[in-house]
Amino acid sequence: MALYENEKLRSDHLFVDAEGHAMKTKDIFGHIIRYMKQRLLDDLKTRGNTVKEDNILWVVTVPAIWNDGAKQFMREAALAAGISEKRLRLALEPEAASIYTREILLERSSTDDQEESLVFKQGMKYIVIDLGGGTIDFTLKEVVDDNTIKDFHQATGGPWGGRTVNRMILDFLEDLLGKDVLEELKTNHKSSWLELEREVELKKKNAKGDKDGRILIQMPGELLDVFEKKTGKKLINSTAFESKYAGKIDIKGKKLRIDKCIVESCFKKCLEDIIQHTKSILEKPEAKGTQYIILVGGFAESEYMKTEMPKAFEDFKVFIPDEPWLAVMRGAVMFGQRPSVVESRIARYTYGIATIRFFLKDFDNPKHRIYEDNVPYCRNVFDKLAEVGQSFRLGETVTTEVFAHKEFMSKMKVKVFRSTEKDPRYVTDESCTAIGEMLVAMPGYGKDRKVTVSLCFGEEEITCSGINESNESVHVKLNLLADN
Ligand SMILES: Nc1ncnc2c1ncn2[C@@H]1O[C@H](COP(=O)(O)OP(=O)(O)OP(=O)(O)O)[C@@H](O)[C@H]1O
Ligand SMILES: [Mg+2]
Incomplete structure (x- = not known):
């Protein structure tokens, strides 16, 4: 995300951590790629697989929302991670998502099930929306003939990914417990802060709640201590009634139960931004005739997105493949096996x-x-x-x-x-x-x-x-x- 906001990507770009330590961003990416590469090789070995490293083609994906320089940046990071130039291929993420989508569409167009069937034929236009953690990427595609698909609009996107929902849930907690309380936890009790972030991520993924429509957030013990120190009060149920969220939350020990409508309102903000941007793309003259909206990426796993996006685009066929979070990775593998599937680029x-x-x-x-x-x-x-x-x-x-x-x-x-x-x-x-x-x-x-x-x-x-x-x-x- 920090890189997304950084329009001018330089090879000596520095990344500064929460404690102020700076490191070359390219080295960080290099280490991450090296780690993943080693993990795969170790895994293969454990399973008794004797694939030689020289026989592996590595496909590294690059978010296309970045400028042209991002590919060069990733290539240099991958080379630093010990991947040889000959065994490296780079794929733009929306392109990878679209390659996977095309396979799915081709499969669907041959299904006998009328409900499920899609017409994959010349002139068909569709939008692939990759709903990620940080960004949402849009790519518009048109089928030229059986083997050719072209981009008909440049990929554009925005920072409305799944992590925005987490941030808004944390904003709600800040509103409830006090900005200084959360700030103190974040600065001086890092492991408890990470525990809270993980809990929010976990509970966001099951935003349906229990039978009463409540979502349980397990608060770290240190959060209660910090609250008591800062406010001079214990965090108990009476606190809940004093807040503007009275009736929507209750507190028992470390358990905070919140009404699912609070979490839904966090999803709603993201959804609105995504809907608005999608509509503005669909209104462009070149998008005339678009029939299908295909959702991929981890955020497309969300039940909220799965139900609300089709409602917002009733005149279109909204389609979400199984395991949408794997679409980019699967598309990247397909691209590695057959690079010619990428036909054109804008x-x-x-x-x-x-x-x-x-x-x-x-x-x-x-x-x-x-x-x-x-x-x-x-x-x-x-x-x-x-x-x-x-x-x-x-x-x-x-x-x-x-x-x-x-x-x-x-x-x-x-x-x-x-x-x-x-x-x-x-x-x-x-x-x-x-x-x-x-x-x-x-x-x-x-x-x-x-x-x-x-x-x-x-x-x-x-x-x-x-x-x-x-x-x-x-x-x-x-x-x-x-x-x-
Ligand atoms: N069941 C779910 N409900 C809600 N959100 C989900 C669910 N499953 C995954 N997510 C969210 O999807 C996001 C991750 O998606 P994905 O793996 O596509 O992101 P990414 O590719 O790492 O990010 P980006 O594309 O922005 O670089 C996270 O914010 C995660 O919380
Ligand atoms: Mg992604």
Whole structure:
């Protein structure tokens, strides 16, 4: 979540823990991946499985809500965790969720059960909503033909995941017991605070409550001590009657029983945000004709979501696969086995190179004007190769030609930029960031010599290459992190 809020992901980004210790975020991710990798290898060994590490292909998933740089970041973390470059594949989480969903849809479309059946055919549009702990990711898909699915809208999302419900339940406890009481527990009694957080997580998952519609929260002993110290009173049932929640809660020893409507109101806030965002996507002209809403992710396990989402979208078919929390992982495995299932991807930025062309008197900003042999040229011009929101097939290449602006130039420096705007004019615009550069040799003489620059939307990353007229080429790996 902290990274989600951090628009500019740098490779030296630091993460600071509750006690103020800082560590490189990439190292933390590296350690987590290394731990999981070791756990799997140990598990396999215990089961007597003798799979060689060299024969395992590791798929690491990346939340797509992050920018392009996140993939590079995860790749570097995975390499630091000891996974070899050859045995590593990265998958965007909504893509993985969508691969899994597609398999499920294909299965459903062949079922005999009319109620369950879905029509998986050309032109079918659907939204995959990944309801996670931190974020909610949306991806819009359209079936092109039997084997092709394309994104028709860029993934967008928000921080309304399942953990928001936990935070709101804790806010309720804070309201009931006092902000200073919870703050003291969090700061000076960490293990009791974690115990309380775990209890909230557990009880949230069974928000139906007991036969009286009450949910029992077992409070840590230290919470009662802190309450007594701070308020001079014992936490007993009379406290409950003094609060605005009178009649909705009761307290017996360490047991706090709350009416399920309190927990439901916490779910309701998340649900409202999700419904509103989904509706705003469905209202977009390109979403016209969308029939299906597919929910995946752990938060889609919630009974509340399972009943309320279909009610909110009565005109759509809301579909939740079994074990929705496993959708991303299963999709990632399918992707590892058959990477070609990812068909197209939407560019998150506009990409282009810096170029020099003739100066256009009434159009160009004079600050970019330079003279060569008394001829006015405009430098820093953004020559667009790909536009934000444009859909690209995997491996698709876009090219542009750059001509020599000096007769004697022996090398051409090609600088690659990305921009958050659709049509940036100059690479010096605020929206632009330099992401790579290369030097291409230019044999011969004259201004008709050119370099062909191409950008390739690879399986995992975007690469750039320049080829001169003698077919000599230079490749550059673009730095998609915000390091420069
Ligand atoms: N039965 C349930 N009822 C309510 N919430 C649930 C249930 N099961 C899981 N969750 C919630 O789902 C969330 C975890 O979902 P998931 O595993 O998809 O998240 P994640 O992928 O780790 O997070 P993110 O996608 O934001 O990075 C947690 O907030 C968890 O409490
Ligand atoms: Mg997730």
